[in-house]
Amino acid sequence: MFRLRRKILLNFWLILLFAALTHSLMAQDLTLRVGQESHRVEGATRDGKSYFRLRDIAAVLELSTNETSSRIDVFGPRGTLSLLDGRPLVHLGDQYILLTGPVWRRSKGNWYVPADFLEKVLPGILNLRLTKESDGTYRVQGVGRNRVRVEFLNYRDHLSVVFRSSRAGVTTVQEFRDYVEVRYGEYLVNADSIADSPDQDLIGSVKFVPEEAFGTFRVEKGDRFYSFRESRLSDPPRLVLDIFPRPGTARSAAGSAATVDLPAAAGSGTSREPTDEDPGQQPRIPVIVVDPGHGGEDYGVDVYQDVLEKGLALVLARKIEQRLVASGEGVRLTRFRDVDLNAEQRSAVGNFHRAKVFVSVHVGGAPLPQTSGAVVYIYDPPPAEFRVAQTKPEDGGGEENDHPELVRWNEGQIGYLNGSRRLANLMQTELNKLFGIQNKVVEARLAVLAPVMAPAVLVEAGFLTNPEDLEMLGNDQFQETLAYTIVQVIRKFLESR
DSSP, X not given: OHHHHHHXXXXXXXXXXXXHHHHHTOOOOEEEEETTEEEEEOEEEETTEEEEEHHHHHHHXXXXXEEOSSEEEEEETTEEEEEETTOSEEEETTEEEEOSSOOEEEETTEEEEETTHHHHTGGGTOSEEEEEEETTEEEEEEOOEEEEEEEEEEOSSOEEEEEEESSOOOEEEEEOSSEEEEEEOSSEEEEOXXXXXXXXXXXXXXXXXXXXXXXXXXXXXXXXXXXXXXXXETTTTEXXXXXXXXXXXXOOOOOOOOSSOOOOOOOOSSSSOOOTTOGGGSOOOOOEEEEEOOBTTBOOOXXXXXXXXXXXXXXXXXXXXXXXXXXXXXXXXXXXXXXXXXXXXXXXHHHHTTOSEEEEEEEEOOSSTTOOSEEEEEEOOOOGGGOSOOOOOOSOOSTTOOOOSSOOGGGGGGGGHHHHHHHHHHHHHXXXXXXXXXXXXXXXXXXXXXXXXXXXXXXXXXXXXSHHHHHHHTOHHHHHHHHHHHHHXXXXXXXXX
16 A cells, blocks of 8 residues: 555656656747738747747748758848857848847757747848737738938038938938948838949948848948938938048058958047057056957967957957947057057056956967857966965955055956956856857966956957857957947946945
């Protein structure tokens, strides 16, 4: 009798366990309505997030796919998108779109995507519109056409770029480092042929990118581009960008021998750019210090001739600087140009400016091409018996930090290790989400971090020896996403002190 009761209880718990496991893989199915018909898309749950089977979505929308062991390409009437197993990034045209969760290859032929895939990604390859009717239900409808013609109007003090539309619809304008983007919504754009831009330095060209959403125009900035003003007119619908020149002489381009395109001098919150070697000309106001690794004859990783680590590190550092400045932070780069600085010079910039945070930016190389993703490093101090002095323990740098004077140069970081470790853990967590990997913070005796008297980390932002990382790191949109992620971590760290 006792054995029977125990067997019944065991079976009961096994049933509960099976039900729990089954529930963890189930979610509310998705319904796609096309005309009068409703189509079911299988749902599943993973890590608390809702996922939907890509094969079902493709069948309803008449999309074709091509699958390998870790990648699937989806072909639509307006373009192709690529998904990688375990990565939250979708490659669409020349951009990367970040999803709320990684793509999931459950088994061969069974790929699952997060819910936001339908709204953030699919419109880029469809001639259809997906409208959310309720939780778990989308209406699939045809998209109206909007014919857009680009015109140029010359004035004495500015140039106007006019986007003349056949239908009134949603348009958004956003400025980036090298161009101003005009993105259309609601109707699918048919763009007339664009004539060459006027022969002047305000804009380089206007390009139409049909793969992005319902259609996007990019107005590339010229050497004398300074600012723009947007206005909207009706009868017929028109969006007008009035573009104004930079006062005085033409701005100078940033010189660099790196083989990737380097950004022009960005606003750094100061009236001018000091020389890289002379930080002493700036006031001692606590700032965030960003260190672009390598430079000059020190190429860094150069296993591929078309991308050098030194140039890419400067590109990423500039993007980080621009976003920090836009958020109101004071920022200082250790180098602005393609010059080589030794470790002592870089850390000296951080200490002179009483850094609140010090971030050294690199991209990595590894013997095995499988090594991928970002890795964050912090300083590994020598044993206590080899130290002469220690700094006063601090959880951060900045305004409240009066640097001790009698500290060995290579021991400055010792008093800030707790703050550095917190910053590194935050950074690694967010970068792991971005790259879809599970890398860990690494402790190493790095000369560039040893003297820094502030929370300090070195970020290897991916590996040029990994084909997937190389492709992403060479993409401007991914660089912007990477810079955004790093800036958000820095701000979160500073706000939590």
